Amino acid sequence: MTLTNHPQSPSEEFDVAAVAAQLQKVFAGGRTRNADWRIRQIEGIERFLDQREPEIVSALADDLGRSGTEAWFADVALVKAEATYARKRVRRWMRRRPQPLPLNQLPAVGWVQYEPLGVVLIIGPWNYPVHLALIPLVAALAAGNVAVVKPSEVAPATSALLSYWLPRYVDPEAIVVIEGDAQVTQDLLSQGLDQVLFTGGTEIGRRILEGAAPHLTPVLLELGGKSPVVVASDADLEVVARRVAWTKLFNSGQTCLAPDYVLAERSIHDELVRLIADTVTQFRADQRGRGLRIVNERQFDRLAGSLADTSGRIVFGGGSDRETLTIDPTVIADPDPDDVVMREEIFGPILPVLAVDSIDEAIAFVNARPKPLAAYYFTSSRTVARKLVNAISSGGAVVNHAAVHAMVPQLPFGGVGDSGMGAYHGKWGFQAFSHRKSVLVKSFKPDLKVIYPPYTARSVKTLRRLF
Template identity: 40%
Template sequence: MEKESIASIIQKQRELFESNRTKDVKFRLEQLNTLKKVIKKNEAAMYMAVYSDFAKSEFDTFMTELSMVYHEINLALKYLKEWCKPRKVASSLLHFPAKSYIYPEPLGTALVIGAWNYPLQLCLVPAISALAAGNTVILKPGEQSAESSRILAAMINSNFPDDYFHVIEGAADVSSQLLNHRFDKIFFTGSTTVGRIIYKAAAEHLTPVTLELGGKSPAFVFRDANIRLTAKRLVWAKFLNAGQTCVAPDYILVEKSVEGVLLEAIKSEIKRYYKECSLTENYTQIINDRHFERLSKLIDSGDVYCGGTRKAEIRFISPTVMYNVSFDDEVMKEEIFGPVLPVIAFEDIDVAIKAVKDRPKPLSAYVYTNNRKIVKKLIKEVSFGGGAINDSVMHLSNSNLPFGGVGLSGIGSYHGKTGFDTFSHFKSIYRNSFRFEPPLKYPPYTKAKLRLIRFLMR
């Protein structure tokens, strides 16, 4: 896309926003209903696009992508009027007879940059939040999932005016062009490396950002856990989307006494659900050759307990478990983002916690145990974006739980009401009356007045 075209669309979106049309709640509800109908109409085409990018089944695509998209739209349609209402807050006696309110208002023109690994969900869910909050939106999908990007552009650009909601496709050069312009909000999902670039560009315009990044998310397994069920849940969470999930368990920290039992249980679960040498409707491809080669090198760098089968011609890597792993190994130096699961044994919980804390704060963390003291200790001592006890990944599906990272794993959060809040400014309004005016704040300033102010401001 030409630079002039990008500038023109941004300007048109800014003009529409300044007209106040998008601030009307009725208008927002109409647009969300239209979007829901458009998605429903194009559902089959979206399944085909995701299959082309990942060889991903319709079931898997609905479960991990469209189900969350529909849920977010339905939630906004149901509660938007309530979310938009001014909220009265308490005032102290010092402010009598005034009253205080908080008014949510949209920020303006938002740029949403999606990610390739869940190309529908990670584009549409933040866009829904932005539209619900009353913003205009430019959406830039991840270019690596090319067919999914194309279907998003086709269905949105043919059903919405470009001054309101528009998809701009392209690679890194297009993102750079977009970032040269001033937006009122930037929402980015992707790697920490690119997140730094986004943050730096946004700083030039003092644009607020939400960064949904990643990191090495640990799963702690203790000897009192139900090992069979733990293995089942970990295998599902790790190998969902062939491990290309930002909140997937990146590695396991298991108590030494149950390491062997857990490894065998994981191996058994993998055999139950996945085929060693071929793609099935339960499994997906690696997104491209570059990531396939990167993951292959990680597998070759250590000891493989099970899996490790690769077929370059279809970008297939079987669910792989690595053992005899240390924090100094190659597989522990970066987020894996693929179907490779390292297992590290520990004997001292404090040593394990320190190893996690010595590294960047993860996006997620998971704890498998029935010991409440251990759960309390880990939640208190380890900083991470969000997580689960005796499960993995499922916290993402509860829209009442804000989703986001901390530190290098992200800035800000979204989903449900939190998504609406992320794309809103909350305007503080102090409303006084002409009926009464206390003399307290006016001269002459006396010790008696000061004592009274101290009392009222306690």
């Protein structure tokens, strides 16, 4: 897909400082505080997804080699579900929340009310360039903010699509799409905006924090990490194989929530490896080639290098083709813990499967590493599931599936430690892009004199009873 009737060099077309000033002016005008305005913007996003689905699918095929079904599911259906959920609840979320007060503050009334922050910057990644730009945008608009969306230059067709079409469905004075490279991102950060949401890798996340720090701009980071799968010996291995293979192969494994490695109890390790390999073969029976498309040469070379250098046994797959930028779905058995596939987030269709002697060993293995964005536990035992959920710190956790918690707008989605800070989705996104203002309203009478100096023994005694 090629779009030629819109700016292709946004760093030349946009004066970043002027854009920021204009957005601040729009926000100061107050129209975004109105519930009707917020709802209209979210409805516009829903119409964009409905009416431009063919263009979205085409752009994702160009950028990522994504199938039409995967493109619809991840970047259309899930985004629309989030938008619809928020649209129906915006008025409810906006209501002030009365709070009970202590006796020493009566008579009075207190509440919490949500205020929009102002100008929000959403920095999208290349792997889900519609999903991870628009779901944060829905949250920002539900909260009454104006926004700059900065898509990833690594997904140029989708970036162009968003730049051209999105402003035609929303208020173009309040929602601006700016294309460009890392320098454009730093230029935007230097404007002293009111909130930033970045989705991407941990190292880039650190640079975003550095860019935001001079202005004390709050940052919500959705990063990555090595999300583990722990499989107990009592799990239904056929179901495990299907669910792990599906989430691992989706988008060629280029998913921040994809299972990164599997820790299986030793008694089931070999059988699970076989079932995963068989399942991958079944899932790809209708595909012409074996390989899965990787986004660019840099990512391909990184993945191919990890296959060449691994200390583990490649028991399935292992092939690659640089000309087509494809990597075969690969299962690696028992790589060393310090192997490259165990040190770095894989972000591709490569799955290490390691044997452990106990659930306790699996817990210790995961906890010895940086906190992951998610963790997935497969077991028939509620006791074991509860133990794993409580013992391992992760951004999110799923029992007997993988990644599907991110499809639930009622649950906050976010990381912890190296995998991110802050969370959004549903009302949690509304709150993330809002300021929670405390309001206390007092009357002129009664006016307790005991609180004012000079303090007497009697007034101090009264104060000690009140506080």
